[in-house]
Amino acid sequence: MTQSTIPDLLEDSGGHFADTGSGGGDAKRIEGRTPTQLALLRLRKDKAALVSGAVVIILILIAIFAPVITAIIGHGPNTQYRHTGLSLSDIPVGPNSTFLLGADDFGRDLLSRLVYGARVSLFVGLVTTAGSLVIGVIVGLVAGFFGGALDTVLSRITDIFLSFPSLLFAISLVGVFGQSINLVVYIIIAVSWPVFMRITRGQVLSLREKEFVEAARSLGSGNLRIMFIDILPNLVAPLIVYSTLQIPVNIIYESTLSFLGLGVKIPTASWGDTLSAASAFYTVKPTFLLFPILALLITTLSFNILGDGLRDAFDPRAARTMAK
Amino acid sequence: MLRFLIRRLLYAVLVLVVISFVVFVIFFVLNGGTPQEQAGRFCGRGCGPLQLQATVARLHLDRPWPQQYLSYLGHLVQGDLGVDFSNNVPVLGEITARLPVSISVAVGAAVIWLIIGIPTGILAATHPRSFRDRAATVFGLTFYSIPTFVLGLLMLLIFYYLLTIKANLRWFYGGGYTPFTQNPLTWAHKLILPWFDLALVYAAGYARITRGSMLDVLGEDYIRTARAKGLSERKVIYKHGLRSALTPIVTILGVDFGILLAGTVITEKIFTLPGVGAFTLEAITTGNLPVISAVTLLLAGFVVIANLTVDILYAVLDPRVRLS
Numbered sequence: 001m002t003q004s005t006i007p008d009l010l011e012d013s014g015g016h017f018a019d020t021g022s023g024g025g026d027a028k029r030i031e032g033r034t035p036t037q038l039a040l041l042r043l044r045k046d047k048a049a050l051v052s053g054a055v056v057i058i059l060i061l062i063a064i065f066a067p068v069i070t071a072i073i074g075h076g077p078n079t080q081y082r083h084t085g086l087s088l089s090d091i092p093v094g095p096n097s098t099f100l101l102g103a104d105d106f107g108r109d110l111l112s113r114l115v116y117g118a119r120v121s122l123f124v125g126l127v128t129t130a131g132s133l134v135i136g137v138i139v140g141l142v143a144g145f146f147g148g149a150l151d152t153v154l155s156r157i158t159d160i161f162l163s164f165p166s167l168l169f170a171i172s173l174v175g176v177f178g179q180s181i182n183l184v185v186y187i188i189i190a191v192s193w194p195v196f197m198r199i200t201r202g203q204v205l206s207l208r209e210k211e212f213v214e215a216a217r218s219l220g221s222g223n224l225r226i227m228f229i230d231i232l233p234n235l236v237a238p239l240i241v242y243s244t245l246q247i248p249v250n251i252i253y254e255s256t257l258s259f260l261g262l263g264v265k266i267p268t269a270s271w272g273d274t275l276s277a278a279s280a281f282y283t284v285k286p287t288f289l290l291f292p293i294l295a296l297l298i299t300t301l302s303f304n305i306l307g308d309g310l311r312d313a314f315d316p317r318a319a320r321t322m323a324k
Numbered sequence: 325m326l327r328f329l330i331r332r333l334l335y336a337v338l339v340l341v342v343i344s345f346v347v348f349v350i351f352f353v354l355n356g357g358t359p360q361e362q363a364g365r366f367c368g369r370g371c372g373p374l375q376l377q378a379t380v381a382r383l384h385l386d387r388p389w390p391q392q393y394l395s396y397l398g399h400l401v402q403g404d405l406g407v408d409f410s411n412n413v414p415v416l417g418e419i420t421a422r423l424p425v426s427i428s429v430a431v432g433a434a435v436i437w438l439i440i441g442i443p444t445g446i447l448a449a450t451h452p453r454s455f456r457d458r459a460a461t462v463f464g465l466t467f468y469s470i471p472t473f474v475l476g477l478l479m480l481l482i483f484y485y486l487l488t489i490k491a492n493l494r495w496f497y498g499g500g501y502t503p504f505t506q507n508p509l510t511w512a513h514k515l516i517l518p519w520f521d522l523a524l525v526y527a528a529g530y531a532r533i534t535r536g537s538m539l540d541v542l543g544e545d546y547i548r549t550a551r552a553k554g555l556s557e558r559k560v561i562y563k564h565g566l567r568s569a570l571t572p573i574v575t576i577l578g579v580d581f582g583i584l585l586a587g588t589v590i591t592e593k594i595f596t597l598p599g600v601g602a603f604t605l606e607a608i609t610t611g612n613l614p615v616i617s618a619v620t621l622l623l624a625g626f627v628v629i630a631n632l633t634v635d636i637l638y639a640v641l642d643p644r645v646r647l648s
Contacts (some may be wrong), residue, residue, distance in 0.1 A: 163580030165627050167589060169622050171351050175608050175616035252471040259473050260593060260605055272473075279477055279594060283498070286485050293474055304469055 030206040039237070042313040049309020052054040055302040063119045073100070075109030079268050082107045095289050101291045105277045112286065114295050116269035120258075121299065124181070125251035128188040129243050134323070135189065136196025137239065141227050143197070144204025155201070159192045166191045167256075182266045184257055188250050199242055200235060207231050237314040244307035248300035255296055271296050328639055336632045343624045348393050351617045352385075358400040359385035365613050368409030405621065415618040418590035418603070425501050425599035429588045432515055433522035434577075440527035441575070445534020449542065450561060460535070464528040472587050476594035483517060499596035518591040526580065531582060533576060538569040571642050578634030582627045 033041070043049060053064055062069060085093055085107030092103040092110075101110040143154040170187045177183055207213065208231065216230045256273025257263035266273065271292045278289040355362060363379035364371060380386055383394040387493035399405075405416045441639070446461040467475070489573070496517055502510040541547065542565055550564045551557075589601030600619060607615035 023567070162579075165585060165624060167586035168582070168623050171589075171604055171608065172347065172616055172620040175613060176350055176355050237437070244412060248469075256471060256473055257592065260589065261608060275477060276593075279480070282477070282480055282485055283489055286481055289477055289481060296474060297470070300471075301469060 019068055025068055028032055039313040043309060046309040046312065048305050051307040052302040052309065055298065056306055058124060059118055059299055062115055064187045066115045066119050073112055075112045076306045077109065077112040078267050080107045091284055092281060092288055094285060102133065102285065102287055103282060104274060104288065109265060110291060113269040113274055114271065114292060117271040117274060117295070120264055120268060123255060124184060124188065125247045128192060128250045129246045131185070131189040132193035132246070133196050136193040137200045140197040140200025141204055141232065143207045144201040145208055145223070145227050145231070152285040158197050161190065162194045170257060170262050179263065179265045184263050188253050190297045191253065192246055192250055195246060196239070196242065199238060203235055203238065204231060241307060241311045241314055244303060244310055248303040251300055266297055325639070327556045329636065330633060332635055336628055340625060343628065344397060344621060345393065347621050348396050351513060353389055354390060356635060358608070365585050366406065368411070386537065405618035408612060408615050410610060410612055415614050416455055419600055419619060422598060422600045422603050424503065425597050426588045426592065426601060428504065428515060428585050429518050429522065429591055429597065429599060432519040433587070434584060436519050436523035437527040437530060440523065441530030442534050443449070444527070444531035446561070448531065448535040452539065460531055462534050467524045467528040470525065472522060472525050472566060473594060475524065476591055479517050479521055480594065493534045517609055518595045521591055522587045530573065533573055535567065537572050538565060540623035541565050541569045567641065574634055574637055574641060578631045581630035585626065586621050
């Protein structure tokens, strides 16, 4: 509604000035832009965010087409080349014409491992962020909208999850149930949903007092309708921003768990697991350690810069701060 | 103050009981299986039928779980955290023998991150938007986005591989531990890299928090009053400003204690330090449940005690807390 009235009004006033002769008759037509269009315009000017966005897309493509890429390389991620990949004293070879980035401690192609590792990292990063987004938004909506004792209880529960030494929890769960990617996903969701709960609750606390909620209620809308149809769309921009910033945090968490031997089951390729293996060889084969570090840093940095760019674009008033 | 102390102590005891229950549920209830199967997990693979029977009796595994929990709690109160089945030694002794290593890492890192973080934050706050402020922000952004384990591996590459192996400058150790009582200098020398690995990430965060908190405080009326009555700028900032600015930092330090423990697990693995964390990770690969459950419980207990200490400190720093 507002999108059509604002340009109409502007056109009217333009016409008015034209009549009095103070403005030209060829007054430039002012286009109406939605907040989303404005945000995308701001984003288009942010070179760093655009480059990071491109890197993120490339990474996602690498993850999706991992089998195709390893077929082109000619080395499967789990195939061991004990004769060509390892030296006589079982030290992995460095980058050469057969193994572009060298081999790992089992004589497997490091590049193939990293390509498949991108699958695990991005899968875990995206799935856990989506999962914690859904849980956090629902709990936050309920807590913020209904307030009172319910809000107090839900907020306390969130605080407990936030202050919980999550790595200890991960250690004991992996100790009992053994390594699995599902467990990794559950643990990371348990750690990261409070972030979204807090953001949602904070926004809903102020949104529920707004006139449009009163208007919806006077039209006979129920609580569920107000929460999900009226209030939720107002949260889309901050949630997109914080999801983008949460993905690298969760990717790091997964690689930390895998690095400690608490993550995905071997022989599944994971950057954390590769780093763990490489840390035993860094004195003789530093490139083995360097490449997975670069993969991890490039990925997390891209998501961080993209997230910061999105934040600046969607909320220009917010100061440019660190992702936390 | 006394009432506050008693209330806070009772709360800490309650939290400890809840933690013991959660650990019990994870290790005994969720684990499932017949009493014999459960006993097998706590007795090791080499256990004969007689030993299994003894374990069932000792842990009351054939009783319903509430009774099991009470007996478990009884063992804990007596300081019996179970027996490491790999060498038949009580777990508590094994952990306390390794505790000095982990405490050395954790305390040293915390001291360094406070020494770097708080002054950096104060400098940034007292000279907002200056070069120093910008430099502090860049420092923060750089170290905040690098995960602890990647920073540790990068340190090994730069300070050990490049300096020690390539350039033959023996400035740093690549790992290992010397007890403080044996040689304090070697102790500190070997721990420098682990300390900075853990400290830099958090120093960056603390600099930011101190900056924000200090800027808030310096905007208060009483600071203007202090300036108006002619106090030196140094006195205004350090005596009047810093005391209130530090309260949020003390709170966060309590919360971060859990993260610090998690950090020691990571640094112990990277720098091959024989601490509790490395011990636990080893127990995971061998499925040594008594060790894993005992460490989880003990470290969670540490977190609770750290939070308790911080709350009491907080009450000393800020008299308003005692009344609420």
